[in-house]
Amino acid sequence: MAGEQDVERGGEESRAPLLAAEPSKKSSNENRCMVYLSTFVAVCGSYAFGACIGYSSPTQSAIRRDVNLSLAEYSLFGSILNIGAMIGAITCGQIADRIGRKGAMLVSSGVCSMGWLSIYIAEDALLLDIGRLATGYGIGVFSYVVPVFIAEIAPKDLRGALTTINQLMIVMGVSVSFVVGTFMTWRNLALVGIVPCAVLLAGLSVIPESPRWLARQGKRKEFEASLRRLRGKDADISAEAAEIQENVETLERLPKAKLLDLFQRRYLSSVMIGVGLMVFQQFGGINGVSFYTSSIFEAAGFPSDVGTILYAVLQVIITALAATFIDRAGRKPLLVISGSGLFLGCLLLGSSFYVKESGVAPEAAPALALSGVMVYIGSFSVGMGAIPWVLMSEIFPLNIKGAAGSFATLVNWSGSWACSYTFNFLMSWSTYGSFMLYAAVNVLAVVFVIKVVPETKGRTLEQIQAAISSS
Structure with a gap:
């Protein structure tokens, strides 16, 4: 590569800050430890995301009784989370580009914590709604910045598995909220929601910033220091550093992208892939099935409590298993x-x-x-749940990552709201017809993946973006 040759021609002076001894087993372990620690800190945001999603279900009757809410007022409390998440989606890319990936997670954690406190002290509907809106905003930012941060710090052989942990922690957050909410008061459950935010806030002080973001900001020393912390102090980072710098320099010659610029020919492929996967993820029926699992079982004559427990357990197990082989099986086969x-x-x-x-x-x-719900949620957990977020974090060039990521995240949350809002209307029109429509959408999703989505397994982010741009 040209970037590698440039480093070699630079002589000992240019190589000195980048090269070190041959990587040893010890340095490899150091590399993995810092990457794993950084991922753990980041996915605390994913867990907070799941805790917010799962909060309203076990607390409905208690909140309505204690705060004297009507069904309509509680429905607003539950659904305003999506509005907050849409606002978060609109702003997340710009925040992450301006103050960094760590900065965006800091803002999100702070807003989420204030939202949970507002819910905890609420004595009326207004404070409840303000708190729910704030937590929604926080998870809207988390849903974008966590997978992007993990993708930008992880080695290419670990990137898929580590990014998939984002989805696993969301699922864990939802499941734990369901279980804990059955024996804990709704106010105490709101305090529990602050815990992952607090862990993330503390962890941000010890993990490095995304080296790719630092390179984009022109912070050469900080970029090299971050990359070395992530790869190990004795690792040779020259090739990776040169490739990142070369990509950044190429992108810097392009104008900073705005929303309308995403539809230029050079970006159209990556935007179509990212947005298309978000559309199919949501309109394939996931929120209709997950939000109304109990009513689906009841309508079909199966015990809803047993079915819901089986659903939650299977979702966690399959999502965890998927994280272990995404980098071996590849993104595309799992999506199909x-x-x-x-x-x-x-x-x-x-x-x-x-x-x-x-x-x-x-x-x-x-x-x-029962078999339909189990097959559906197991299949969603294998690929369509996590991989669209993995691919979104991989395919967008740095100069449009903020705008394109915000747009894709906004599409996802808008689709989430539309699917959950229309589900009951569709079921009143035709119960079996509703699922036939979802089936048709999922057929289109398979065709879309086969025809349009590239395989990104084993490639660096720069190689992926170059391949998409040239296609």
Whole structure:
């Protein structure tokens, strides 16, 4: 590569700050430890995300009773989270580009903590809604900046697995909120929501900033120091540093991208991939299935408490397993498998309602509903849940990452709201017809992945972006 040759021609003086002894087993362990620690700190934000999502379900009756809320007032409290997340999505890219990935996580943690405190002290609907809006804003920022930060610090052989932990921690946050919320008061559960934010705030003081962001800011010394902390003090970082610097210098010659610039020819492929995956992730029916799991089981005649527990356990297990082999199997094959399984799950769910309503074989409805939900959530956890966020963090060039990431995140949250809002209307129109529509969307998702989405396994971020730009 040209970048490597430039480093070699620079002589000993230019090589001195970058080169060191041959990497040893000890330095490799140091490398992994700092990357793992930085990832752990970042995914505390993902856990906070899940805790916010899972908070409203187990606390509904207690909050309505204690604060004397009507059903409409509680519905506003629950749904205003999405509004806050949309606002967070609009601003997250600019915040992360201006004050850094760590700075954006700092802001998000602070806003989330204030939101939880507002909920904790609330005696009326106003403070509850303000707190819920604030936590929504925080998770809107987290949903973008956490996978981007992890992708920018991780070695290419670990990037997929570490970024997938983002989704695993979201799932864990939701599940723990469900369980803990059954025996803890809603005010104390709000205080528990501050814990991951506090851990993240403390951890930010000991982990490095994203070296790619530092390079983009022209902070050469800080960039090299960050990269060396992440790769080990005895590691040879010259090739990676040269590639990052070369990419940054190329991007600096381009004008800073605004929202309308995303639709220029040079960026269209990466934007289409990132936004398209977010659209298919949401409109494939995930929020309809996850938010209304209990009512789906009840309507099909299966015990809702048993089904919900099985759902939560399976989601955590499959998401954890997916994180272990995403860098071996690749993003694209897992997305195809996931989309195909989502299609099958929708067919089974649609069939369960059809046989019950038509009277053809009503006794088969509960088994079809259970198998449909399990296949659906297992398939979503394998790929479509985490991989769109992994790919979003990989495919956007640095100069448009803020604007494009904000746009993709906004599309995701808007789709989340639209899917959850329309689900009950669709079910009142036709129960089995609703799942046939979701099945059709998932077929289109598989076609989209096969035709449009590139494989990014084993490539550096710079190689991925160069390949997409030239396609």
